[in-house]
Amino acid sequence: MARPAGIPEFEGGRLLANLMYFARTLRAAGMPVGPGRLLAAVEAVRAVGLTDRRDFYWTLHAVFVNRRDQRELFDQAFHIFWRNPRILEKALAMVLPQTRMDTGEPQVEMIKRLAEALHGTGGRDEPAEEQIELDAALTFSERELLQKADFEQMSTEELSLAKQALARMRLPLMDVKTRRFTPDPAGPRVDMRATLRAALRNGAGAIPLKRRRVKTNHPPLVILCDISGSMSRYSRLFLHFMHAVTNDRDRVHTFLFGTRLTNVTRYLRAKDIDVAVDRVTGAVDDWSGGTRIGECLAEFNRRWSRRVLGQGAVVLFISDGLDRAAGEGLGPVMERLHKSCRRLIWLNPLLRYEAFEPKSLGMKAILPHVDEFRPVHNLASLSSLIEALSRPAGRRLEAAAEWRPNAA
Amino acid sequence: MPSSPLPVSVDATAALLAGQRYVADRSLATAVFLALKLGRPLFLEGEAGVGKTEIAKVLASGLGRRLIRLQCYEGLDIASAVYEWNYARQMLEIRLAEAGSASREEIQRDIFDARFLIKRPLLQALEADAGGAPVLLIDELDRTDEPFEAYLLEVLSDFQVTIPEIGTIKAAEPPIVIVTSNRTREIHDALKRRCFYHWVDYPTAQRELEILAVKAPTAGEALSREVVGFVQGLRKMDLFKQPGVAETIDWAEALMQLDALTLTPEAINDTLGVILKYQDDIQRLQGSEAQRLLEQVKAELGGQSVA
Numbered sequence: 001m002a003r004p005a006g007i008p009e010f011e012g013g014r015l016l017a018n019l020m021y022f023a024r025t026l027r028a029a030g031m032p033v034g035p036g037r038l039l040a041a042v043e044a045v046r047a048v049g050l051t052d053r054r055d056f057y058w059t060l061h062a063v064f065v066n067r068r069d070q071r072e073l074f075d076q077a078f079h080i081f082w083r084n085p086r087i088l089e090k091a092l093a094m095v096l097p098q099t100r101m102d103t104g105e106p107q108v109e110m111i112k113r114l115a116e117a118l119h120g121t122g123g124r125d126e127p128a129e130e131q132i133e134l135d136a137a138l139t140f141s142e143r144e145l146l147q148k149a150d151f152e153q154m155s156t157e158e159l160s161l162a163k164q165a166l167a168r169m170r171l172p173l174m175d176v177k178t179r180r181f182t183p184d185p186a187g188p189r190v191d192m193r194a195t196l197r198a199a200l201r202n203g204a205g206a207i208p209l210k211r212r213r214v215k216t217n218h219p220p221l222v223i224l225c226d227i228s229g230s231m232s233r234y235s236r237l238f239l240h241f242m243h244a245v246t247n248d249r250d251r252v253h254t255f256l257f258g259t260r261l262t263n264v265t266r267y268l269r270a271k272d273i274d275v276a277v278d279r280v281t282g283a284v285d286d287w288s289g290g291t292r293i294g295e296c297l298a299e300f301n302r303r304w305s306r307r308v309l310g311q312g313a314v315v316l317f318i319s320d321g322l323d324r325a326a327g328e329g330l331g332p333v334m335e336r337l338h339k340s341c342r343r344l345i346w347l348n349p350l351l352r353y354e355a356f357e358p359k360s361l362g363m364k365a366i367l368p369h370v371d372e373f374r375p376v377h378n379l380a381s382l383s384s385l386i387e388a389l390s391r392p393a394g395r396r397l398e399a400a401a402e403w404r405p406n407a408a
Numbered sequence: 409m410p411s412s413p414l415p416v417s418v419d420a421t422a423a424l425l426a427g428q429r430y431v432a433d434r435s436l437a438t439a440v441f442l443a444l445k446l447g448r449p450l451f452l453e454g455e456a457g458v459g460k461t462e463i464a465k466v467l468a469s470g471l472g473r474r475l476i477r478l479q480c481y482e483g484l485d486i487a488s489a490v491y492e493w494n495y496a497r498q499m500l501e502i503r504l505a506e507a508g509s510a511s512r513e514e515i516q517r518d519i520f521d522a523r524f525l526i527k528r529p530l531l532q533a534l535e536a537d538a539g540g541a542p543v544l545l546i547d548e549l550d551r552t553d554e555p556f557e558a559y560l561l562e563v564l565s566d567f568q569v570t571i572p573e574i575g576t577i578k579a580a581e582p583p584i585v586i587v588t589s590n591r592t593r594e595i596h597d598a599l600k601r602r603c604f605y606h607w608v609d610y611p612t613a614q615r616e617l618e619i620l621a622v623k624a625p626t627a628g629e630a631l632s633r634e635v636v637g638f639v640q641g642l643r644k645m646d647l648f649k650q651p652g653v654a655e656t657i658d659w660a661e662a663l664m665q666l667d668a669l670t671l672t673p674e675a676i677n678d679t680l681g682v683i684l685k686y687q688d689d690i691q692r693l694q695g696s697e698a699q700r701l702l703e704q705v706k707a708e709l710g711g712q713s714v715a
Contacts (some may be wrong), residue, residue: 032597040446047445048418056437057419066600068453068591068607097483179483180555192495197560197573200516207502302648310550310592311482332688336648360527 015050016042022081023064028117029077031070037063056082076114103398175216175341176312187213219312219342220251224300226319227284228258234349235287236277238318241385243276253308257296258286263304266277293323293362295328301336312342316389317370320348323362330365338369346370347388411472411540414444428466430459431611431619439606440467449564449585451600454608457652464545464586473584474542478529480552486559490530490569498524520573530563534579541581549599550589557599563601588675611653613640619653624660634671635660637705639683645701647692651683659683671706673699 023038038234048059053221057078065074183191194210202208223245225238246252246268256262281287309315315337323330338344346366366372376388415421421444424438432440440463443450452460468475478489478633486492498519505515527535533544549557563569564585568578587603590594611619613636620632627635643650651659659682668675676698685688693701 036601043446044442047442052418054434055438058435059442061435062439062442062604062606065607066451066597066605071607178553180485180553193493196493196495196498196519200512200519245417249662302646306592307594311553336688 006323015045017340019045022060022077025081025117026064026077026113029073029074029114030117031064032066033064043307053082056154073114073176077117078333080114117123176219178213178215178217182215184211187211218249218251219314220253220308221245221249221316222308222313222341223252223254223316224297224318225254225256226291226293227287228322229288230291230320230322230361231318231349232288237385240273243273247271251311251313253304253313255300255304256280257286257291257293257300258284258289259292259296260286261296261299262286264298290324291319291322292368293319293321294328294333297333297337298329300303300332301340305337305340309341313346314343315341316345316347317366318347318349319366321346321363322360323365326361328361330362331369334366334369338371343371343387344369345372345374347374347385349376349385412470413679414471415441417441423634424470424682425463425466429622430462430466431615431622432463433615436463436608437604439604443586444584446604449587449603451595451603451605452586452588452608453591453605455650455652456612457611457654458608459653460588460608461545464543464547464588467584467586468543470541471584472545473540474537475545476529476533476542476583477545477547479547480549480556482551482553484552484556488528489556490528490559491571492528493520493573494524494526509668522574525571525574531569531577533585534567534569536580538671541579541583544583544585546585546587548590549587549595550592551636554596557596558682561599561602564599606611610643610650613637616640616653616656620656620660623657624664626661627664628669630670631663631668632660633709634702634705635663635686637709638676638701639669640659641701641705642683647684647689648686649684649689671702673702676702 005192020038022035023041027033041060044059044063045056048055050056060078061071061074065071181189181191183194189212191210191212194212195207198210199207223242225242227238242252242254242264246247246254246265253265254268256264261395262284264280264283267283268276270276272278285367317337348363374388374391376385415424418434418438418441420434421441422434425432425437425440426666439450442448450463452463454460464477465472465475467484501524502515503520505518525531529544533542549560564587566578567582570576585603610616616636616639617632620627620636624632639651639656639659659679662679662682663671663675666675666679677694680690680693680698684693
């Protein structure tokens with residue numbers, strides 16, 4: 001600590017180069033680190049000084065990390081890189097276990113993307129969170145069926161039809177009032193600022209009143225889609241639907257669940273539908289397996305609900321309600337979900353006949369907690385899906401009342 | 409208020425925070441030091457009740473600066489965050505000018521004058537202050553909507569505000585900006601990029617004991633240890649909302665009000681509402697689960713004192 005802060009000579013410029021390599025390593029590992037960040041890092045290291053490894057760590061941390069889920073990646077990268085900066089060259093020449101052997105540290109599994117970044121073989125460009133999620137999820141039981149889905153590509157004609165259908169879509173509760181205003185000659189409120197500016201433009205004499213009204217906007221949409229075996233014949237259709245909605249408007253979050261919950265929002269943002277579907281199928285491992293609705297929704301409530309349901313979101317829950325755990329623990333979880341969103345819409349695509357009665361235990365557990373129940377008897381196309389969603393809304397909770405066993 | 413100079417090192421920053429009875433990690437002190445030294449905003453994210461807002465208050469009093477607080481909410485607009493024109497006075501001015509037969513240009517020049525400008529927190533923060541640049545706390549940014557976030561970009565990167573009628577107002581000395589977020593939604597990368605980021609985590613048991621010793625000094629050593637052990641145990645459980653540091657302090661104080669010298673199952677059941685704020689969590693913990701955790705904590709503490 002005796003050396004003054006802001007050491008002028010950075011070990012003959014070696015530190016600068018090393019900082020640059022470190023920044024490049026982070027970027028290769030998928031963190032958004034640009035030249036601006038690198039400059040900020042140099043400036044920050046100058047300000048703090050090179051006295052303490054811990055301070056150095058937290059200095060770089062403050063500059064490079066800007067999301068919580070990047071911390072783990074940064075931590076590993078820091079320790080691997082700054083123990084021996086030339087590990088990059090070494091790692092290129094050597095296989096991974098050997099490089100780790102001579103460190104004598106407890107052998108922590110290196111994050112795969114970091115390993116790829118250090119080896120220079122990286123070709124994957126997935127965001128950080130997904131990888132970590134997969135790592136954490138490897139402890140699930142053997143019950144789940146891991147398989148990759150294979151979808152045929154969408155034709156141009158289908159694509160244009162989808163766009164048309166989507167333009168017709170009116171979700172129940174499509175628009176809500178915001179607390180902002182927009183100019184409107186027939187609006188109910190006077191816009192004083194605009195009035196005064198107009199008055200000046202007019203010169204003296206009468207002051208024409210300018211008016212405004214409250215702006216409306218669609219609430220955020222959160223889609224929770226079941227991709228278990230019983231739903232598999234519709235998976236492709238739903239993927240197309242979710243992709244179209246994601247690209248059509250902002251604030252859409254998409255989660256897929258079967259035996260585990262996967263956030264696929266970022267993959268679906270790819271403009272091209274085939275690229276998006278490819279990425280989603282690459283990220284999801286539980287296509288057409290079993291369903292654990294309760295567990296997946298509990299995880300959603302705990303990890304995501306406060307982050308994506310914050311601004312009065314509408315939740316679209318797509319599932320047939322057939323649960324492997326026979327609805328156990330599903331009721332309270334559904335209730336929590338219902339209470340933390342503006343409106344919960346359940347779309348059930350597997351009702352084949354008119355005289356349907358919700359008999360399965362899973363359905364019975366879900367039904368008391370949904371605002372809208374939208375069964376579809378034969379879901380043939382995107383437009384029939386959108387038609388089902390666009391039927392006018394009832395009042396909260398009442399809309400699903402007729403389906404409840406003890407409606408009276 | 410006499411303003412003190414900015415700290416010159418990470419150690420000095422830690423000492424400054426400690427002097428204001430704020431127990432900070434080395435990592436937080438580093439981030440605060442960088443923000444002060446390089447004049448960039450500090451972006452603090454973390455669960456509720458881990459002391460994010462407190463940092464701004466502590467910095468303001470420690471450095472002898474004015475604290476300007478902007479509480480964010482949905483629909484926060486320029487009129488309530490930055491500035492507003494005093495329309496009534498402007499109208500009056502127009503009438504007076506007409507009576508005095510002023511020319512149109514004169515009116516235009518006069519009416520959008522700084523005299524008619526009502527300054528709101530962001531504009532106030534850009535004003536020069538005798539005691540040095542103020543501390544600007546933009547609290548719970550995640551509660552406002554994206555348009556306001558976008559507006560902040562200009563303020564946070566160049567410390568300036570553009571008023572169409574007047575022009576650009578730039579701060580002579582940039583304010584010390586602290587932005588906090590509870591992460592009820594993700595803040596856009598463009599805004600985070602302009603700041604130093606720090607995730608304020610739950611403290612370790614040792615750190616939490618230090619905090620209790622500072623914030624609730626009258627609680628006995630034994631009670632503090634048990635409270636911290638119990639809360640740390642709770643944070644390992646799969647709860648909907650884990651208790652923050654604020655809850656720990658509140659709980660210690662509540663237990664003292666009930667004259668508890670050590671934790672007992674009854675005392676826990678009576679005061680569970682202080683640390684857990686969701687009915688599901690409370691139900692889950694009431695009775696046997698709380699007792700199990702308490703026994704575990706006591707066993708651990710017993711083992712510590714023997715060793």
